Amino acid sequence: MDIFRKRHPLVPLALFMSILLLAMFAQSPAITFSALAGAVLYFCTIRGGFTVRSVFSYVACWGLVALVNPLFSTGGATPIVFVGGRPYTREALLYGVHLGAMLLAVLLWFRCERRLIPEEHRFFFFGRFAPKLALLISSVLRFIPLLRRRADAMRDAQIAVGVYDEPDWIHRAKSNLTTMSALTTWSLENAIDTGAAMKARGYGLPGRTTYRTYRFTAADGLWLAAILGLATLSVLALARGGLAISFYPNIVTAHADTLTRIGVAAYALLCLIPFLSVIKEELRWCFYRLKM
């Protein structure tokens, strides 16, 4: 599952960004549906990725966007029915289907990103360019769950000594305010202790370094080159205009030459990388078991 766990964080980041940016700005069904297919296939391999409920809500969102778009946009030339005197056109419906697919693809890729980029690498850029900020984020992330737990404990303690007993909301608001101020005192006190622990462990000494759990290896270089190469091919195809489509008033697609086809294939391959990596791992295990 953690296919990129041992890769340098630049690799999954480059993959994710190129898939996402192209899917958002290409405005072309070939690109959109490649992105959607890649995301859906990868999502199927994630345990707990799709549930009956989530599939239903995804499809419902898609359907809603598709069906609602013609109500607002009447630009198409082929009416299907008339709703309240306004034409409900085939072109607007198809545009809605495409728009919905694009939104869904972007949404799903964002959810895939959580799996593709290991959490500990997410602050890679901060760590590199703003190490202090990275440390700050890290300690804030530690502190938030702590604060929430303490807030609950303090509220419970106040309830049990009868502070929240007044029924009217002014008193309750006042009680909440008191608890909040106690919580502030606690967090300041906690910050002093944490500060002491940081100082005791040498924080503030000159020449602090940042520990990286990853290294940039030759394999990372190959991966990065492959991803950027595929992305460049897709961008080239897009730049030549071979992927252009206009929906209104009639659907007109540009003529697709060989280079455009190659570009689309490259993008599709890009989107399939996560899925194919999972399949590769699965196959490797099958062979491994067979040989035993």
Place this chain on the structure above:
Amino acid sequence: MLLSIENVTFRYPKASRDALRGVSFSVPQGEFAVLCGLSGCGKSTLLRLIKRELAPFGELSGRILADGTDLTRAAAPSESSADLFSARTIGIVLQDPESQIVTDTVWHELAFGLENLGLPSEVIRRRVAEMAAFFGIEGWYHKKTYELSGGQKQLLNLAAVLAMNPQLLLLDEPTAQLDPIAAADFRSMLTRINRDLGVTILMAEHRLEQVLPLTDHVLLLDRGELLCDGSPAELAAFVHSNHHPMASALPTATRVYLALQNTLPGPDSSASGSSDTPARDIPLTVRDGRALLSAATDRRSPSGDAAEAAATGSETPALAASGVRFRYDKNLPDVLCDTTLCVSAGEHYCLLGGNGSGKTTLLSLLAGLKRPYAGSVKLFGKKLSAFAMGTLYRENLALLPQQPRDVFTEKSIREDLLGAFSRACSFADAKASASAVADKANADMLAMCERLHITDILDSHPYDVSGGELQKAALAKVLASRPKVLLLDEPAKGIDVCGKDELAAILKELTAEGVAVLSVTHDAEWAAEHADRCGLLFDGEVISEGTPHAFFDGNAFYTTAANRMAGDFFPGVVTCEELIRAMSGAGEGSSRATEVSP
């Protein structure tokens, strides 16, 4: 000498007396030394002075030498070389496991100190790996720090400090906030660090029961003065002969031995007729204690199970939970399953149980803070939900949470208590004028503080007083509403022997007045001495219940040290005093071996 303290005197700014007075001692390389004493004796101050980054401000005289370098601020004022030396040479682990963690992931926490020392990633990778392996952290290496248990957090703090490869490790009551199992794990890790890595350790601790067997050098501080500097046996002899309060913190075996050393018909007491205790023979562990017992009693005494008073009356219990079930989420397993529990008026019930057995959850259900999804909780026969808004926590039920500071919201204890008492007064007499209420509240509060001996800390901030004092102050606030049922979550945690005894005396007074007290605790010794009834919560159910004698005598492992020692020699013995009494009876040849008093 790795650490030498030479005639150190320290006074906090604006304090009326010295926090430390003429303290001198030294700790050689590779030693495991324990610094003991009651709360407020200056243990923490001394440790923080040794670690220069944490040194409090105040007047300091004398010298503190670590590995031959004077690290006091006067000798090396804020030089980064001295800071670097201190960061590298001395590591410190403080009491609260939570607040010492800096980052959000375990691996980053381990690397944090090494990053500060400016080491390259390759070196950090190796050190972190070594520490993770040594501490057995691999299993949770990728976890978030806030997902860890208290024991794991404290082990992580220790590992993170050790990754920096210090020569001297300072520990300030590191196990005070942990449950007994996690505390034992932590202590055995300390022994390994000391023996296998050769790290010199200086640990402040007031619970001698667990640490005396580990150490070879004990220092006793009392109000800033070093009273005793010697081996565990010398310390035991010293506190016993001087009637120092720490004597009741000694291990059970030691206390029994010291109480009976002149009457025991054993080889060791006949060898020394003088009042000087032969220091090396003093037993420290349950194993030593059992050896002592088998030497002292040549025959097994007849089983002396005393008749227990019939415990439960027929009247409605003060607080009753029946068939209670609770889970935090639909998809999670039950924390409590068909839990049934009764506490009668005038009774002190101690609920024991391991970590995560649901004790605290049960307490919040009983306090009406959470609702069970099946079963009922009744207060004097009436369901908790049937109490009208604002009546449950007035003159009925009160809960003292695990962290006593959670009940305080104001800037001084006085303000906080006054608020609580005036709420109680205006509830008791709704028609009284504001000034009458204020007067009565003030009088009530002072009376309560008098009773709990906390008048002198009234004007302090709740965060500035010791654990035992804060516990009592919180109890005062909770008692303001004159509850008939008092629920306590780990009341004996982290407070010293004097504090524990004082708390128990207060609870005894309350039960004598007819208040029902339910405390949830890990502390078997405390429960055995002070409860009227004990129960064990396991797997979501109260599985065994009874008077302390019936309860602990029936258990083989989950019991007091005295009971484990007495075992089959003196069945029915549960507390240290009983063992002493039973043994002196046996020594005099009396036929009745145990006189168990309820």
